[in-house]
Amino acid sequence: MKIFLDTANLESIRKFNDMGLLDGITTNPSLMSKEGGNPKDAMEEITKIIRGDVSLEVVSTEYSGMIEEGKRLRQYGENVVVKVPMTPDGLKACKSLSSEGIPVNVTLIFSANQALLAAKSGAKYVSPFIGRLDDIGQNGMELIKEIKEIFEHYKDTLKTQILVASVRHPLHVIDAAKIGADVVTLPPAVLDKMLQHPLTKIGLENFLADWDKLKSGNPDIKI
Numbered sequence: 001m002k003i004f005l006d007t008a009n010l011e012s013i014r015k016f017n018d019m020g021l022l023d024g025i026t027t028n029p030s031l032m033s034k035e036g037g038n039p040k041d042a043m044e045e046i047t048k049i050i051r052g053d054v055s056l057e058v059v060s061t062e063y064s065g066m067i068e069e070g071k072r073l074r075q076y077g078e079n080v081v082v083k084v085p086m087t088p089d090g091l092k093a094c095k096s097l098s099s100e101g102i103p104v105n106v107t108l109i110f111s112a113n114q115a116l117l118a119a120k121s122g123a124k125y126v127s128p129f130i131g132r133l134d135d136i137g138q139n140g141m142e143l144i145k146e147i148k149e150i151f152e153h154y155k156d157t158l159k160t161q162i163l164v165a166s167v168r169h170p171l172h173v174i175d176a177a178k179i180g181a182d183v184v185t186l187p188p189a190v191l192d193k194m195l196q197h198p199l200t201k202i203g204l205e206n207f208l209a210d211w212d213k214l215k216s217g218n219p220d221i222k223i
């Protein structure tokens with residue numbers, strides 16, 4: 001399963017990219033707004049740091065505006081995936097951009113029907129938002145299972161990837177991987193939690209304390 005980071009924060013992107021953990025990035029207008037400044041600078045920088053796919057989202061809601069913005073966004077790099085909302089205009093833009101060879105991520109997917117239609121329009125990725133479904137009392141992971149089951153039937157012809165979005169905690173990641181989702185996009189805080197385990201911390205403290213004991217009798221010892 002590929003791991004994308006769901007952020008426009010350059011510091012987090014650099015931090016996790018240096019660990020070799022990132023296959024790509026997803027952003028959206030809210031994430032851009034959170035960072036402040038001119039989003040153009042962030043977009044330019046992110047597409048330079050990351051080799052994999054970088055989803056940059058349009059803000060137009062009608063077809064021609066989406067196409068114009070999508071083409072402008074693509075100028076940031078060959079790795080830019082144009083993110084469009086799951087609307088009739090979004091699907092029309094998805095079809096046009098995809099047939100020109102520009103990859104598209106259809107976002108704000110909340111049902112298997114929407115995922116199926118976005119795939120049909122040529123989307124490279126469909127982004128079901130599981131956390132937001134959980135928030136309203138629907139099981140987001142059930143949607144991932146359903147989409148996966150449907151896409152499996154057509155795997156020879158349907159190349160659209162399931163990008164699990166709106167991830168809230170590490171268990172979401174485990175469950176998505178068990179289902180066989182293609183990609184998860186994670187907020188930096190979730191990736192941070194996945195790295196940690198209390199026994200790792202305690203184990204390391206004990207190793208170092210024992211080493212210090214050994215060193216106290218032999219100060220010249222070095223690894």
Ligand code: E4P
Pocket residue numbers: 006026027028107127129131132165166167185
């Ligand atoms: C996906 O691409 C979106 O940017 C994101 O996962 C939305 O997550 P949220 O529901 O935490 O805002």
